[in-house]
Amino acid sequence: MEKRVVFKSAWLPYALVAPQIIITVVFFFWPAIVAMYYAFLVQDPFGLSSHFVWFQNFIELFHSSNYLDSFKVTALFSVLVAAVSMSLALLLAVMADHVLRGAVVYKTLLIWPYAVAPAIAGVLWAFIFSPSIGIVTYYLLKLGVNWNWVINGNQAMLLVVMAASYKQVSYNFLFFLAGLQSIPKSMIEAAAIDGAGPIRRFWTIIFPLISPTTFFLLVVNIVYAFFDTFGVIDATTQGGPAAATEILVYKVYYDGVKAADLGSSSAQSVILMLIVIALTVVQFRFIERKVQY
Amino acid sequence: MKDSTTALMVENRPVADFIAHAILILGVIVVAFPLWVTFVASTRTFDEIVNVPMALTPGTHLLDNYAQALSHGSEKGSSAPVATMLFNSFVVAVSVAIGKIVISILSAFAIVYFRFRLRQFFFWMIFITLMLPVEVRIIPTYQVASSLHILDSYPGLVLPLIASATATFLFRQFFLTIPDELVEAARIDGAGPMRFFFDVVLPLSRTHIAALFVILFIYGWNQYLWPLLITSSESMYTIVIGIKRMIAGGDATNEWNIIMATAMLALLPPALVVVFMQKWFVKGLVETEK
Numbered sequence: 001m002e003k004r005v006v007f008k009s010a011w012l013p014y015a016l017v018a019p020q021i022i023i024t025v026v027f028f029f030w031p032a033i034v035a036m037y038y039a040f041l042v043q044d045p046f047g048l049s050s051h052f053v054w055f056q057n058f059i060e061l062f063h064s065s066n067y068l069d070s071f072k073v074t075a076l077f078s079v080l081v082a083a084v085s086m087s088l089a090l091l092l093a094v095m096a097d098h099v100l101r102g103a104v105v106y107k108t109l110l111i112w113p114y115a116v117a118p119a120i121a122g123v124l125w126a127f128i129f130s131p132s133i134g135i136v137t138y139y140l141l142k143l144g145v146n147w148n149w150v151i152n153g154n155q156a157m158l159l160v161v162m163a164a165s166y167k168q169v170s171y172n173f174l175f176f177l178a179g180l181q182s183i184p185k186s187m188i189e190a191a192a193i194d195g196a197g198p199i200r201r202f203w204t205i206i207f208p209l210i211s212p213t214t215f216f217l218l219v220v221n222i223v224y225a226f227f228d229t230f231g232v233i234d235a236t237t238q239g240g241p242a243a244a245t246e247i248l249v250y251k252v253y254y255d256g257v258k259a260a261d262l263g264s265s266s267a268q269s270v271i272l273m274l275i276v277i278a279l280t281v282v283q284f285r286f287i288e289r290k291v292q293y
Numbered sequence: 294m295k296d297s298t299t300a301l302m303v304e305n306r307p308v309a310d311f312i313a314h315a316i317l318i319l320g321v322i323v324v325a326f327p328l329w330v331t332f333v334a335s336t337r338t339f340d341e342i343v344n345v346p347m348a349l350t351p352g353t354h355l356l357d358n359y360a361q362a363l364s365h366g367s368e369k370g371s372s373a374p375v376a377t378m379l380f381n382s383f384v385v386a387v388s389v390a391i392g393k394i395v396i397s398i399l400s401a402f403a404i405v406y407f408r409f410r411l412r413q414f415f416f417w418m419i420f421i422t423l424m425l426p427v428e429v430r431i432i433p434t435y436q437v438a439s440s441l442h443i444l445d446s447y448p449g450l451v452l453p454l455i456a457s458a459t460a461t462f463l464f465r466q467f468f469l470t471i472p473d474e475l476v477e478a479a480r481i482d483g484a485g486p487m488r489f490f491f492d493v494v495l496p497l498s499r500t501h502i503a504a505l506f507v508i509l510f511i512y513g514w515n516q517y518l519w520p521l522l523i524t525s526s527e528s529m530y531t532i533v534i535g536i537k538r539m540i541a542g543g544d545a546t547n548e549w550n551i552i553m554a555t556a557m558l559a560l561l562p563p564a565l566v567v568v569f570m571q572k573w574f575v576k577g578l579v580e581t582e583k
Contacts, residue, residue: 031433115563117515
């Protein structure tokens with residue numbers, strides 16, 4: 001869609017786009033290109049000299065069991081975050097769509113965690129699940145569960161999944177609720193008159209009708225789990241124990257900033273870029289079908 | 294409207310209602326539980342917290358803890374005053390929100406209301422920034438900031454975050470719905486493009502700007518990785534970074550009462566924005582994701 005009527009000026013449009021284009025080039029394009037260039041370099045340990053090694057960094061990564069493990073950890077983490085936060089959100093949204101009284105109050109009380117920074121959510125959950133002073137840990141022990149995420153990799157994974165899902169439940173809840181409220185009530189009524197019970201109605205009518213929302217949220221949640229959860233990991237497990245929660249984004253940071261392995265970290269950045277590009281393309285092809293421009 | 298249709302449904306309404314309320318209340322409790330524990334810990338002494346299990350009722354040290362946090366932070370770990378961090382977070386969140394809105398609305402206006410060479414090219418350049426989150430370009434971006442001498446400064450905290458493809462798209466979509474008659478009328482009245490922008494486009498965009506501001510304020514406030522990299526002096530920490538720096542040692546050495554008071558201070562401003570500007574928040578969230 002284009003405007004029929006436009007203004008004419010030789011310089012004004014360039015001046016108007018200039019601030020955004022300058023920021024984009026200086027802080028987005030240039031660093032991304034430099035990261036791609038570094039990905040083909042090997043630097044000596046003192047950072048004094050570097051030489052061009054073609055795809056060696058990439059080959060080493062795909063032969064490194066650490067990196068492949070990090071891929072697996074990330075896949076597990078993002079699937080768990082998406083599954084936990086979406087199923088809880090859908091359950092709550094269906095219930096909120098059902099109740100007549102207090103729906104607005106429930107909504108308010110369920111959406112505020114969206115505002116909690118991932119790092120802060122990590123601190124909160126790590127505190128109540130802390131091995132020595134955590135309040136939940138104390139009661140888990142009474143139930144016979146020995147909870148210590150500092151040494152138990154599976155428990156560490158559970159902790160970061162809980163902390164990362166916290167704000168996403170709110171986000172998914174809002175979108176599911178909007179999706180549910182847009183379903184014509186007459187349709188559900190017709191099914192009810194035909195004798196379909198609430199569970200049957202959910203799976204045969206409501207669930208298929210909100211599938212576009214579900215698919216959209218799936219992509220958004222995976223992108224979130226891949227990139228925005230750095231704060232959760234850094235504020236809690238820092239990738240440990242024994243790399244059990246070392247997701248790809250954390251490894252890029254750790255290898256690049258803490259271990260100062262510029263080439264390998266940059267090669268990992270490039271791989272992550274390809275993942276974002278793939279996810280963005282999926283998201284946009286989907287949205288093109290959904291939204292009429 | 295809802296009453297008349299749902300009343301028609303045949304099954305046992307009271308039971309279904311009871312289950313729905315029970316699940317929702319359980320959800321609200323689970324969601325609120327970490328916040329409640331944090332609040333309680335922020336009102337108790339260190340000894341009361343490490344004496345497991347801590348009672349789940351508020352203690353008597355609320356003022357002491359918050360006063361200590363605000364004035365000189367945690368004595369172990371980072372000892373920067375949290376008041377400074379709050380101020381920094383506020384500056385960053387407001388600057389990121391305003392910066393993104395200003396540069397996006399200007400570039401969207403240019404792209405919709407002018408025909409110029411490179412128009413499509415610029416549009417695609419802005420689009421591609423969606424695919425370059427700060428996480429995939431951390432070291433080179435740090436080097437750029439370093440060579441521009443903006444490490445450890447507000448411009449360094451803000452500038453690399455303020456290009457926004459989503460805000461530009463949102464404004465572009467909206468501008469395309471503004472009737473052409475308004476431009477024609479403005480041109481007949483002899484108004485130039487900037488006059489049209491300030492007198493027509495900007496007032497019409499008010500609700501979109503408000504909704505975006507709420508979302509972007511939260512986005513800016515909650516930034517973590519970039520402030521972590523670029524700030525080295527305590528006086529430039531944002532509160533989200535500061536709290537991480539306070540957690541230095543193990544469970545027995547961290548000053549949990551102060552850390553939890555700081556956590557409350559870190560999450561309250563954006564949470565209050567969500568609760569009290571709910572209408573704008575929901576609008577912004579739904580629109581920026583289109």
